[in-house]
Amino acid sequence: MTSSLDQAWNLITKTPSWFGQADFNKKEVDEAIRIISINGLLQISQEWYLSSFRDHILTNICPSFWAHFKKASEDETEPCSLFQVFDAFKYLHTSCGLWLDNQLIRGLFVNQCDTxxxxxxxxxxxxxxxxxxxxxxxxxxxxxTVYTYGFKVSKSLNPFSLDENSDKDESQEMDSSGNLEGECMICKEILSSVDSSSYKDMILSTDENRMDDGDDDRTCHCQFIMKLFIEMNDALRDLDLLDEISGDAVASVIHNHIEAYVIEKCKKSFEESFLKKLEVWIRNVIFKWRRLVFGDNQALITKASDERLMHFMHETYAQMRTSQMFDIIIEYPDSEPALEDLKECLGKCHGTRTKVINSIKDSFEARLLHPGVTTNDILTAYIQTIKALKVLDPSGVILEIVCDPIKKYLKSREDTVRCIITALTDESSELVPELAKDVSQTIDDVATMTDDELIGKNWKSWKPDPVDAGSLGRSKSVRQFDIVSILVNVYESKDLFVEEYQRLLAQRFLHNFECNVDHERRNLELLTLRFGESDLHSCEVMLQDISSSKRIDNRINAGEIEAHHWTHFPIKCLILSAQFWPDKLGLNPNEEANKLKLPPPVQESIKTYTQAFETIKGSRTLNWLPPLGSVDLELDFGSPDKKQSFTVSPIHAAIIWQFQEKESWNLSELSQSLSVSTALLRRKISFWQNKGIIRELSGDRFVLIDNQTQSCIAQSEFLLSESDDDEDYEDESLQESNNAGSASGQDVGENKHKVYWQFIENMLTNLNSLSLERIRSMFNMFACPNGSSEQPLTIQQLRNFLETKVKEHKLVFSNGQYRLA
Amino acid sequence: MKVNIKSWRGVAVWKWIAKDDNCGICRNAFDGCCTDCKMPGDECPLVWGQCSHCFHIHCIMKWLNSPQVVQLCPICRQDWKFKE
Structure with a gap:
């Protein structure tokens, strides 16, 4: 009995070394197990089996397994061979497999499946x-590496079944990269690293088989590699190692691929919605491949679960779009699909909101809010932003946060109001339809209403603010997407806009008598809806003035009234209600040109016109503003081909009128007879000089260039002054030579300028920005006090000096002010 | 050389021919309008009394229609009579 137990024990303990060997005596083993079991030693045998397995792993399997990786690990830069890895796991699987399942182990646990x-x-x-x-x-x-190649190979093997939404481009792409000239680049790349000759032989043998099968003669081994790849995964799954060994690798391969795919597919176009397609793609391609690796056991898929992958895809997409926000905004409404996509991502991915906000803010700083961009462009971008962010975030919180810098910047620009008003009233502008949009409340109403009032009837659709709204301190209901209100609110007061609108309207009417009153009236009505009637009252009167003066004009010019019958030329008049038109605009009574003496026939006509007006409107009279208006006139030089027509301002007409009487005028004489200052006269007379009608001789004497004088004066001289360009060119070249002169003078005092610069720099550091005149006066007061040896700087010298500093990017010149860069 | 003027478009402002600038009642400019009116000129004309004072017609009518006062000129306290 004892001896048989000894024998049985000896047999069992020897057995493991026989695993896999043919002369393995099944009956003997079964008998031995039976004896051990009878003696109650089964438990001990099981424990012995486990411990000898451990020894086996440590002594045999472990060294052999890691030996597969040794060779390449000496040189880490060398790409490893896939086949080494395949080999290693194959070895592991078979050698452990022998222990995991054999007759002995089955015998030890007979009738105890669970155990x-x-x-x-x-x-x-x-x-x-x-x-x-x-x-x-x-x-x-x-x-x-193994999984990266695994993915590539499976993609190249069945591109169509994997990639269901693949289009023609993609199949071409496959052709070009995958099967160039009948050779598969991917497996070639893999095989180039193969050094194990056994695999080469295997590959060659499969090749031969395929050749024999009469398959196409491509030398692609992907199929073979795929088979090994699947085998490896099966082996790992069998040993419960798949998740530990491959989980991270699979996840990162998939992530990399998603990232690359999203960027490749979606980066270029904003005009298409991609999220749905990407989701389909993930399901078709990524999930399928993952199943290939993990099998159908969902429990294994932890590091690359469906939700995680979808989330990762959304995150990647959102990240890419976030970096493109500025372009997306500029391209709106073409980019609407991209915005819708991003909106969906915002709801899914935490933290994207902040990133979007920061991205927009940064790109505004970099691309929009600097002196190189015109106010109109900034406004256009602003309007685009409002429209685009309305799609992205209907709550308006992002818009408000993002637009704060734009608002602040626009406030600092002087021409903002003017640009907005011009845009609002320009017929071709995109803002006109915005203005025409129905608004139930004027700007004032909205500002004074409480939240409850605003929410009002729509309380059912009310939604709480997003978390980042808290920092704004204002309630959501006040936030809105009405572009006109937003623009007007840049200044937080509508008065400026009303004033500017009035001024603009006045200028339009005064410069263009045939202005389209109906269009302006429609604009005014739309603006009235927003700004309220009281503020735009004077504009209404202005429009009324235009219409009524046309009526009066027609009556008077029709000869209805005795007093005025036009003889030589018609006289038309814009009759204004002075109280309701803006100040200035040349309406300033102190303006010297108001005393301008018009040509006698005009004065005569004006007189009778006024009388006619007095007849129509009892107890009222007209005060004419001579410098305003426009005149059509013709200069007749005697022969029919020498007639020239001009449309000029009254002062120009008055000047040229004087030259009828006398062909040569002294500036002061002319100034006296027209009651206009010499400075203004000189400025105005240059118009005729540019036209080649009048020429300045030395000493403030102007002569008319007409037929007789032409013949006296050299022809060339006339031609020279006839062309506007020549004149301008001359002026410029003159100025340039002046500049050059002073510049060379500067070189002499180079050292001196270092001192100047120090002084100016300190001055600007303390006082921020200063005009040229201020700088000069301060400079001369402190740097060159009276009595010192220094010559005070002239304006021109200082300007040149500061210009050079601007060019060196040490100063910034804007709005007539210098400040430090 | 001869200058032929084809047409002349000028600009003028209209004024009431009155001694004062402002209405004694509403203190608005004559060339403007009374407090109740929107459009100056035809819609808010001036009237003169026999005392030679003048007001926006709406202003003086309101004054004359108020029950407390007898029909006096608000400035010189003479009997108010419209100038023919």
Whole structure:
């Protein structure tokens, strides 16, 4: 009995070394197990089996397994061979497989299936903990490479089944990269790293088989590699190692691929919605491949679960779009699909909101809010932003946060109001339809209403503010997307806009008598809806003036009234209600040109016109504003081909009228007879000089260039002054030579200028920005006090000096003010 | 050389021919309008009394229609009579 037990024990303990050997005596083993079981030693035998398995792993499997990776690990830069990895896992699987399932183990656990499963689990834990208690970085890199290639190969093998939404482009792409000239680039790349001759032989043999099968003669081994790849995954799954070994690698391969795909597909176009397509793509391509690796066991898929991958895709997409926000805004409404996509991502990915906000803010700073951009462009971008962000974030919070810098910047520009008003009233402008949009409340109403009032009837659709709204301090209901209100609110007061509108209207009417009153009236009505009637009252009167003066004009010119009958030329008049028109605009009574003496026939006509007006409107009279208006006139030089027609301002007409009487005028004489200052006269007379009608001789004497004088004066001289361009050119070249002169003078005092610069720099540091005149006066007061040896700087010298500093980017010149850059 | 003027478009402002600038009642400019009116000129004309004082017609009518006062000129306290 004892001897048989001894024999049985000896047999069993020897058995493991026979695993896989043909002369393995099944009957003997069964008998031995039976004897051991009878003696109650089954438990002990099981424990012995486990411990000898551990020894086996440590002494045999472990060194052989890691030996597969040794060679390449000496040179880490060398790309590892896929086949080494395949080999290693194949070895692991077979050698452990022998232990995991054999007659002995089955015998030890006969009739105890559950215990056997638990026992196998223990063994697998042993493998995991003994073999992979520490995974080398290099090993992870190997695994990553394997899965990267695995993905590529499976993609190249069945591009269509994998990629269902692939279009023609993609199949062409496959052709070009994958199967160039009948050769698969991917497996070629893989095989180039193969050094194990056994695999080469295997590959060659499969090749031969395929040749024999009469398959196409492409030398593609993808199929073969794929088979090994799947085998490896199966082996790992069998050993419960898949998640530990491959989980990270698979996840990162998939992530990389999603990232690359999203960027490749979606980066260029904003005009298409991609999210749905991407989701389909993920389902078709990524999920399928993942199943290929993990099998159908969903429990294994933890690091690359459906939700995680979808989320990752959304995040990647959002990140890409966030970096493109500025272009998306500028391209709105073409980019609307992109915005809708991003909106969906905002709802799904935490933290994207802040990133979007920061991205927009940064790109505004970099691309919009600097002196190189015109106010009109900024406004256009602003309007685009409002429209685009309305799509992205209906709550308006992002808009408000993002537009704060724009508002502040626009406030600092002088021409903002003017640009907005011009844009609002320009017929071709995109803002006109915005203005025409129905608004139930004027700007004032909205500002004074409480939240409750605003929410009012729509309380059912009320939604709480997003979290980042808190910082704004204002309630959501006040936020709105009405572009006109937003623009007007840049200044937080509508008065400026009303004033500017009035001024603009006045200028339009005064410069263009045939202005389209109906159009302006419609504009005014729209503006009245927003600004309220009281503020725009004077504009209404202005429009009324235009219409009524046309009526009166028609009556008077029709000869209805005795007093005025036009003889030589018709006289038309714009009759204004002075109280309701803006000041200035040349209406200033102190303006010297108001005393301008018009040509006698005009004065005569004006007189009778006024009388006619007095007849129509009892107790009222007209005060004419001589410098305003326009005149059509013709200069007749005697022969029919020498007639020239002009449309000029009254002062120009008055000047040329004087030259009828006398062909040569002294500036002061002319100034006296027209009651206009010499400075203004000189400025105005240059118009005729540019036209080649009048020429300045030395000493403020102007002569008319007409037929007789032409013949006296050299022809060339006349031609020279006839052309406007020549005149301008001359002026410029003159100025340039002046500048050059003073510049060379500067060189002499180079050292002196260093001192100047120091002084100016300090001055601007303390006082921020200063005009040229202020700088000069301060400069001369402190730097060159009276009595010192220094010559005070002239304006021109200082300007040149500051110009050079501007060119050196040390100063910034804007709105007539210098400040430090 | 001869200058032929084809047409002349000028600009003028209209004024009431009155001694004062402002209405004694509403203190607005004559060339403007009374407090109740929107459009100056035809819609808000001036009237003169026999005392030679003048007001926006709406202003003086309101004054004359108020029950407390007898029909006096608000400035010189003479009997108000419209100038023919």
């Amino acid at each position: 056997l499963d638990d026992f196998r689990k223990k063994m697998k834990y042993l493998i995991k903990s003994l073999l992979f208690f520490k995974i080398e970085q290099i090993f992870n890199a190997y695994i990553l």
